[in-house]
Amino acid sequence: MASSKSPRAFTSFICQSCRQRLLPHPTRGFSTSAARKADGPPFPSHDSALSGLGALSSSMNSTSRRKGFNNTGDTNASRPSFMEYLDAPAGDLASVLSQHAGRNLNAMDTKPHRMHILATKHNTHITIVQPTRAASQTASSGVSGTSASAADQKKMVDVLLSLSAGNIGFRKAGRGSYDAAYQLAAFVLKQLQERGIASGIQKLEVVLRGFGAGREAVTKALLGAEGRSIRGKISAVVDATRLKLGGPRSKKPRRLG
Numbered sequence: 141m142a143s144s145k146s147p148r149a150f151t152s153f154i155c156q157s158c159r160q161r162l163l164p165h166p167t168r169g170f171s172t173s174a175a176r177k178a179d180g181p182p183f184p185s186h187d188s189a190l191s192g193l194g195a196l197s198s199s200m201n202s203t204s205r206r207k208g209f210n211n212t213g214d215t216n217a218s219r220p221s222f223m224e225y226l227d228a229p230a231g232d233l234a235s236v237l238s239q240h241a242g243r244n245l246n247a248m249d250t251k252p253h254r255m256h257i258l259a260t261k262h263n264t265h266i267t268i269v270q271p272t273r274a275a276s277q278t279a280s281s282g283v284s285g286t287s288a289s290a291a292d293q294k295k296m297v298d299v300l301l302s303l304s305a306g307n308i309g310f311r312k313a314g315r316g317s318y319d320a321a322y323q324l325a326a327f328v329l330k331q332l333q334e335r336g337i338a339s340g341i342q343k344l345e346v347v348l349r350g351f352g353a354g355r356e357a358v359t360k361a362l363l364g365a366e367g368r369s370i371r372g373k374i375s376a377v378v379d380a381t382r383l384k385l386g387g388p389r390s391k392k393p394r395r396l397g
Contacts, residue, residue: 252343252375253300257350257358264321264354266328268301268337300337303328305354321354325361333369343375350381 251271258265270278275295305315305324314320332338346362348355361367362374384390 250342252345253341254345254347256347257354259321259348259350259352259354259358261316261352263305263315264324264352264358265302265304266324266358267299268328268332269298270300270340272296272298301328301331301335303331316352316354318353318357321352321357322361324354325358326366329361329366329370338370341370341373344370344373345376345378346374347378347380349379 253271254269256265256267256269258267273296275292275297278297278300303324305320308320308324308327310317310320310323332341348359362371
C-alpha cells in the first residue's frame with residue numbers, strides 16, 4: 141500500500157501559471173483603503189520614551205517658572221499682534237500707540253528733580269537740582285526767551301536752589317543743631333512754592349548724605365505739614381553717604397580736656 145504524499149511534494153510538478161490560478165482570490169477586486177498595520181498594543185520602548193520626554197519637559201517648564209523665565213505662550217497671548225495695529229484707524233493714535241509706547245516716548249521729559257541733603261555735624265546744606273535745560277525754560281532763573289541776550293539764552297541751568305543753615309540766620313555752633321536743620325527744610329519747601337519751582341516738578345529724588353542732625357530733621361519736615369505739597373512727588377530716596385573702607389590713615393581725633 142502506497143503511502144499518501146504530502147501536498148508539498150506536488151508543488152514542484154505544478155507550473156507557474158497553474159500555481160497562480162490555484163491561489164485564493166480576494167473578495168474585492170480593488171481596495172480603496174491605504175495599507176496599514178494591524179491594530180495592536182504600542183511598543184513598550186516607545187511608550188516609555190514618550191512618557192520620559194513628557195516628564196522632562198514638564199520639569200523644565202516648572203524649573204524655568206521658578207527661576208523667573210517668562211513663558212512664551214503667556215507673553216504672546218498678552219501682547220497685541222501687529223495686525224491689530226494695522227487694522228486700527230489711521231487717525232486714532234491712541235489705538236496705535238499703547239500705554240507703554242507712549243510712556244517710552246516721553247521718557248526724556250520725565251527725568252526727576254533731585255533734593256540733595258548734606259548733613260554734617262557742623263551744618264546742613266539743601267540743594268534742589270533739575271535736569272539740565274536752558275535758562276529761558278526755567279521760571280526761577282529770571283531769563284525770558286524774548287528780552288534775554290544771546291549769552292543768557294545759551295546759558296544752561298541745573299541748580300535751582302541751594303541754601304544752608306547759615307543763610308537763614310544761624311551762626312557758629314547753632315548751624316549744626318536739629319532746630320536749624322528743621323527750619324532750613326521748612327524755608328526751602330516754602331521757597332519752592334513761592335518761586336513756582338514745585339509746579340514744574342513731576343518726580344523728585346531725595347539724596348541723603350552724612351549722619352548729622354539735619355538728616356532726621358529734613359526727613360521729619362518732608363513727612364510733616366511743611367512737605368504736604370511735594371511729598372506725593374517723591375519717587376525715590378537714596379543714601380549717598382561715603383563710607384571709608386581701608387585707605388590712608390585717618391587724622392588723629394581731637395580730644396578736649
